[in-house]
Amino acid sequence: MNNSRAVIVVENREALRVAAASARISTQQGTALEIMDRSLGDEKDLKLLNKVLSSGHKSIIEHQTFSIAFNDVSVLAEQFIIEARLASYTVKSRRYVDFSGAGYVVPEGLSDAQKGVYDAAMGARFEDYQKLLALVPKEDARFVLPYCLRSNFFMTVNARELIALIIAMLVGRGKGYPEIEALGAQLKEQFDALYPGVIDAELTRARACAPSPLSTEISDPREAMGDAELLSAPEDALALLNAALDFSGRYPENAVRSLLLDARPRELEMLHYVFRVKHISLACLTHFARHRIQSSVIPPVLTALAGGRYVVPQTVREHPEALAIYRHAFEDQAQAAKRAVDGHIQPENLSYFSMSGHQLDILLAMNARELMHFMKLRTCSRAQWEIQGVAGRMLEELAKRTPEIFGLYGPSCRFGPCPEGRMSCGNPRERI
Numbered sequence: 001m002n003n004s005r006a007v008i009v010v011e012n013r014e015a016l017r018v019a020a021a022s023a024r025i026s027t028q029q030g031t032a033l034e035i036m037d038r039s040l041g042d043e044k045d046l047k048l049l050n051k052v053l054s055s056g057h058k059s060i061i062e063h064q065t066f067s068i069a070f071n072d073v074s075v076l077a078e079q080f081i082i083e084a085r086l087a088s089y090t091v092k093s094r095r096y097v098d099f100s101g102a103g104y105v106v107p108e109g110l111s112d113a114q115k116g117v118y119d120a121a122m123g124a125r126f127e128d129y130q131k132l133l134a135l136v137p138k139e140d141a142r143f144v145l146p147y148c149l150r151s152n153f154f155m156t157v158n159a160r161e162l163i164a165l166i167i168a169m170l171v172g173r174g175k176g177y178p179e180i181e182a183l184g185a186q187l188k189e190q191f192d193a194l195y196p197g198v199i200d201a202e203l204t205r206a207r208a209c210a211p212s213p214l215s216t217e218i219s220d221p222r223e224a225m226g227d228a229e230l231l232s233a234p235e236d237a238l239a240l241l242n243a244a245l246d247f248s249g250r251y252p253e254n255a256v257r258s259l260l261l262d263a264r265p266r267e268l269e270m271l272h273y274v275f276r277v278k279h280i281s282l283a284c285l286t287h288f289a290r291h292r293i294q295s296s297v298i299p300p301v302l303t304a305l306a307g308g309r310y311v312v313p314q315t316v317r318e319h320p321e322a323l324a325i326y327r328h329a330f331e332d333q334a335q336a337a338k339r340a341v342d343g344h345i346q347p348e349n350l351s352y353f354s355m356s357g358h359q360l361d362i363l364l365a366m367n368a369r370e371l372m373h374f375m376k377l378r379t380c381s382r383a384q385w386e387i388q389g390v391a392g393r394m395l396e397e398l399a400k401r402t403p404e405i406f407g408l409y410g411p412s413c414r415f416g417p418c419p420e421g422r423m424s425c426g427n428p429r430e431r432i
Helices: 015-025 032-038 043-054 058-063 075-082 112-133 138-144 159-170 178-194 198-205 237-248 256-260 266-270 282-289 302-307 320-342 347-353 368-378 385-401
Strands: 005-011 065-074 087-091 150-158 227-232 272-281 295-297 359-367
Touching (some): 015 043, 043 058, 043 198, 058 150, 065 075, 065 178, 075 087, 075 150, 075 282, 112 138, 112 320, 150 159, 159 178, 159 198, 178 198, 237 256, 256 266, 266 359, 266 368, 272 282, 272 385, 282 385, 302 320, 302 359, 359 368, 368 385
Antiparallel strands (some): 005 065, 065 150, 272 359, 295 359
8 A cells, every 4th residue: 555644643632622512502501611611621521522423413523623644645545535625635736746756556455467567557657757747847747647646635624524534435435445445444543542432423324325336448548628518507697696686785786896896795606507527637627626615526536547538738739759658658558457457457446547637527516606716716827727728618608608797707817916926927817
C-alpha cells in the first residue's frame, strides 16, 4: 500500500464538553454557559452523547471537528474523499507542482504477474510525464499521470460527517478498494480513542449502499471535447425570481442587477438547474467536486478508463513531438489495462490504470446562487482552461434560456474588483 496514511493532526478535546452541553441544553434549565459548566468532558458526558446519538439526534456531535492529513494516498482515494462535501480541503495542486518524483500507490492483492504489468505501465506513464514537462506546461503534462499517483492534502471536517465518511469507506461504496478501506480503518481507530463505541453503534445502523457497476471492457482510446447539456430548468425563471423578490420585498420588480450585487441574494436559491456535464477529464472533475453547495452523480473512476475518451490540451496539439508522446501514453495504457484484465485483475484495482486525462460524464444540480459563485471562479481567465471551457458552455446554455438573469453572470470582475491581485489578467470584463 506504500504507506498511504490518514492522520488526525488536530482534534479539539474540549469539544466533547460542548457536544455534551448541547445534548443537555434542550431539556435542562440554565443558560448556555451554566450548562457548559456542568459538562466536564468525562465518562458521564460520553455516556450521555451515546444515548442522545442512539435516539437519532446527531447534530450534537457536529461541534467536534478534526483536521486530517492524508499522506501519500492515491488520487483515486483523494477523489473518493473530496466527494464528502461537508468538509474543507486543501490539495497539492497538480497544475503548479512537479509530480515527477511523487511515486504511485500499488494496491494490495496483485499477483506477481499483475504487479509486473502494473509497474511497467505506471513507470511508463511517469516517464511520459517527464518528457512532456520539457515540452508543455505542467498543467497539461499532468493529464498522462495515472490515478495511482500519490497525493497529499488536508481535510477539516466535523465528527458527524467524518463518521459518515468512515462508514462509506468501510462498508459503503469504498468497500472493495483495499486502500480506501485501510484509510477508513486508520481513521476509525483514531476516532475511537476519543469517542469509543460511537462509530460501532452507527455501523450497526448503516444502510446498504448499492454498488456502482465496474466495467472491465476497455474501449479503444479516442479524443473528445468537453460539453454541457442543460437537462432541467424552471419554466419561467425570471417570473419565479420576481415572485421571490416580491415576497422578500427587498428590491422592486425586475431588480436583477441589484440582486446579483447583494451580499445575500437568497432569492436566487429558488431557481434550480440540472446539467449533464459531458466528456470532462478526471483532472477537471476535481474542480466540480470541490463545489459544496451542489448535488452530483459521479460514476466510478473506472468508467473513465473503460470509456476510452481523453482530453488533448491545445499546447500538446500544437507540438508534434508532445502530441506523439501524449497519444501513445493513452494507447499504451489501454493495452496495459487489457493485459491486466486478461490477468484477472480485480476491477477495483484496475481503476488505478485510469489517467488524469481520461473523461467521463457527470450529472450536476445547482441553484442560481451557487451557479453565480461557480461562474465567478470558473469563467475567469485564471481558471484552468478545461473547466473554463465547460463552464462557458454551461453559461451559454443558461443565458440562452434566461438572458435577463444569466446574461449578467461571468467572472468576479463583472461584480467588483478582480480578486486575483498581481495574478490578474489585467483585462477585466464589463461590470454589470
